[in-house]
Amino acid sequence: RRGEMAKLTQLIDNDVFRAFATYATIVLLKMMLMSLLTAYYRITRKAFANPEDTASFGKGENAKKYLRTDADVERVRRGHLNDLENIVPFLGIGLLYALSGPELSTALLHFRIFVGARIAHTFAYMIPLPQPGRGLSWAVGYAVTISMAYRLLSSVLYL
Amino acid sequence: RRGEMAKLTQLIDNDVFRAFATYATIVLLKMMLMSLLTAYYRITRKAFANPEDTASFGKGENAKKYLRTDADVERVRRGHLNDLENIVPFLGIGLLYALSGPELSTALLHFRIFVGARIAHTFAYMIPLPQPGRGLSWAVGYAVTISMAYRLLSSVLYL
Amino acid sequence: RRGEMAKLTQLIDNDVFRAFATYATIVLLKMMLMSLLTAYYRITRKAFANPEDTASFGKGENAKKYLRTDADVERVRRGHLNDLENIVPFLGIGLLYALSGPELSTALLHFRIFVGARIAHTFAYMIPLPQPGRGLSWAVGYAVTISMAYRLLSSVLYL
Numbered sequence: 001r002r003g004e005m006a007k008l009t010q011l012i013d014n015d016v017f018r019a020f021a022t023y024a025t026i027v028l029l030k031m032m033l034m035s036l037l038t039a040y041y042r043i044t045r046k047a048f049a050n051p052e053d054t055a056s057f058g059k060g061e062n063a064k065k066y067l068r069t070d071a072d073v074e075r076v077r078r079g080h081l082n083d084l085e086n087i088v089p090f091l092g093i094g095l096l097y098a099l100s101g102p103e104l105s106t107a108l109l110h111f112r113i114f115v116g117a118r119i120a121h122t123f124a125y126m127i128p129l130p131q132p133g134r135g136l137s138w139a140v141g142y143a144v145t146i147s148m149a150y151r152l153l154s155s156v157l158y159l
Numbered sequence: 160r161r162g163e164m165a166k167l168t169q170l171i172d173n174d175v176f177r178a179f180a181t182y183a184t185i186v187l188l189k190m191m192l193m194s195l196l197t198a199y200y201r202i203t204r205k206a207f208a209n210p211e212d213t214a215s216f217g218k219g220e221n222a223k224k225y226l227r228t229d230a231d232v233e234r235v236r237r238g239h240l241n242d243l244e245n246i247v248p249f250l251g252i253g254l255l256y257a258l259s260g261p262e263l264s265t266a267l268l269h270f271r272i273f274v275g276a277r278i279a280h281t282f283a284y285m286i287p288l289p290q291p292g293r294g295l296s297w298a299v300g301y302a303v304t305i306s307m308a309y310r311l312l313s314s315v316l317y318l
Numbered sequence: 319r320r321g322e323m324a325k326l327t328q329l330i331d332n333d334v335f336r337a338f339a340t341y342a343t344i345v346l347l348k349m350m351l352m353s354l355l356t357a358y359y360r361i362t363r364k365a366f367a368n369p370e371d372t373a374s375f376g377k378g379e380n381a382k383k384y385l386r387t388d389a390d391v392e393r394v395r396r397g398h399l400n401d402l403e404n405i406v407p408f409l410g411i412g413l414l415y416a417l418s419g420p421e422l423s424t425a426l427l428h429f430r431i432f433v434g435a436r437i438a439h440t441f442a443y444m445i446p447l448p449q450p451g452r453g454l455s456w457a458v459g460y461a462v463t464i465s466m467a468y469r470l471l472s473s474v475l476y477l
Contacts, residue, residue, distance in 0.1 A: 012418045018476035021414040025467050028407040032460065035403060049396060052446050078208060084243060084402060085194060089187040091410045092250045096180040100171045128211050142191065149184050158177035237367060243402060244353060248346040251409045255339040259330045287370050301350065308343050317336035 016107045020098035023111035024091055027118055031087055034080035037126075038073060045070040079125040083118065086138070089145050090114055097148040100155045110144050117141035175266045179257035182270035183250055186277055190246055193239035196285075197232060204229040238284040241297070242277065248304050249273055256307040259314045269303050276300035334425045338416035341429035342409055345436055349405055352398035355444075356391060363388040397443040401436065404456070407463050408432055415466040418473045428462050435459035 011017055041047070047070030048054050054063040094114075098107060117140040124134035170176055200206070206229030207213050213222040253273075257266060276299040283293035329335055359365070365388030366372050372381040412432075416425060435458040442452035 012474055015476060018474045021418070021470060021474045022476050024410055024414065025470055028410050029464075029467055031403075032407050032463065035460070050393070050446065050452075052449050052452070055448060075209070080403060081240075081399075084406060085190075085239060088243060088247060088250070088406060089191050091406070092183055092187050095254075095413075096183065099176075100180070128209065130214060131211050134209075134211070142194070145191065146188075149188055152180060152184055156171055156177045156180045158174060158181050234368070240399075244349075244398060247402060247406060247409070248350050251342055251346050254413075255342065258335075259339070287368065289373060290370050293368075293370070301353070304350065305347075308347055311339060311343055315330055315336045315339045317333060317340050 015104050016098050023115045027115045031083040038076045041073045047073050093149045097152045114144040174263050175257050182274045186274045190242040197235045200232045206232050252308045256311045273303040333422050334416050341433045345433045349401040356394045359391045365391050411467045415470045432462040
């Protein structure tokens with residue numbers, strides 16, 4: 001089994017692959033923060049979706065009034081869903097792109113801009129900044145993913 | 160580092176892996192189109208979720224009336240979420256399946272049917288076609304993913 | 319091409335990678351079950367989101383009354399979305415972690431606890447159990463993912 005392990009180690013020793021692993025992990029941890037932010041707003045705004053979550057506030061009508069939507073909670077949830085919609089394509093396309101043998105400097109540029117754009121998008125959504133702040137940060141991440149997809153399809157296309 | 164790069168190149172030179180990379184990228188690009196479609200409907204139907212998105216329509220009550228839901232916007236959003244729910248399992252199971260050494264012709268059949276079914280699902284949802292058009296296209300993609308999962312677990316099971 | 323195939327086979331013969339493939343597939347199949355559960359509740363509660371889905375109940379007002387939300391359907395949908403929000407980071411971080419050469423016993427511990435926590439989360443959400451049942455099962459899966467991310471970044475960091 002020694003030989004196999006060595007080969008796996010070689011994959012993770014590849015610089016482009018290591019860079020992808022680093023940036024993918026950072027942007028996934030950022031996305032995971034949205035769960036904590038949702039919990040924070042649900043608790044401070046007292047706005048819950050499940051009856052069992054309001055049981056500590058008492059019984060009957062007293063607890064029922066906390067089963068409601070709140071503008072801040074809904075905003076975080078939209079931000080979280082937007083993350084899913086954009087980070088899933090980055091993970092899939094980015095991993096395959098990283099394995100398709102791109103130049104290290106080009107790959108780093110893609111990964112860094114994408115992660116920077118998604119962090120900017122979160123700030124633009126949560127503060128919130130006036131448009132087109134959020135729209136632009138979204139578009140930059142989207143364009144980076146398209147660029148990796150183009151490079152990937154150019155080098156591996158097999159229909 | 161030359162030797163490691165060569166090994167990475169070998170992964171992407173594998174035909175099954177190249178086929179997976181191609182079809183995964185196509186179906187992710189299709190999913191990304193849903194974002195543009197949502198933006199298109201939000202703008203043409205003037206139905207937005209965030210106050211900052213309606214600022215260009217004026218101030219106060221004038222802009223506030225565009226903070227609303229619209230049947231077409233909600234339809235695209237449901238289609239987008241359905242993509243996420245089905246394409247995420249395809250990406251995870253499909254990648255591992257592609258690495259488990261399946262026959263090229265069998266793998267191609269799985270990838271092509273899945274991507275075809277998801278494209279059909281989008282048309283069935285957006286036109287919309289009468290049922291069971293959308294239901295069947297959903298079920299075909301679902302069955303393909305189950306089939307890959309079965310093949311994968313049969314060959315790699317390690318609990 | 320023979321040599322390349324052999325190398326691919328070696329990846330899937332690695333025990334940590336096989337374990338990841340097994341547990342990732344199990345947790346994705348569990349997530350896919352949420353789609354069937356949603357369909358089950360939509361049909362038994364007669365609560366649909368699309369007009370074309372209610373056509374079999376007749377025409378006009380008769381069918382329109384089934385275009386409604388239902389507490390059970392919404393609960394499954396929230397559970398499904400929570401799966402997506404937590405399983406996507408597990409897939410991305412877990413795959414890269416599995417390739418970063420962890421000890422087999424440590425890796426198995428992470429994979430098993432995560433999958434167990436997500437299955438427990440589903441039962442806690444669907445039954446539903448009183449809090450903090452669901453909250454704790456969510457937190458365990460979250461902590462496992464953070465632990466893999468920490469281990470991964472420690473070994474591959476490349477900014």
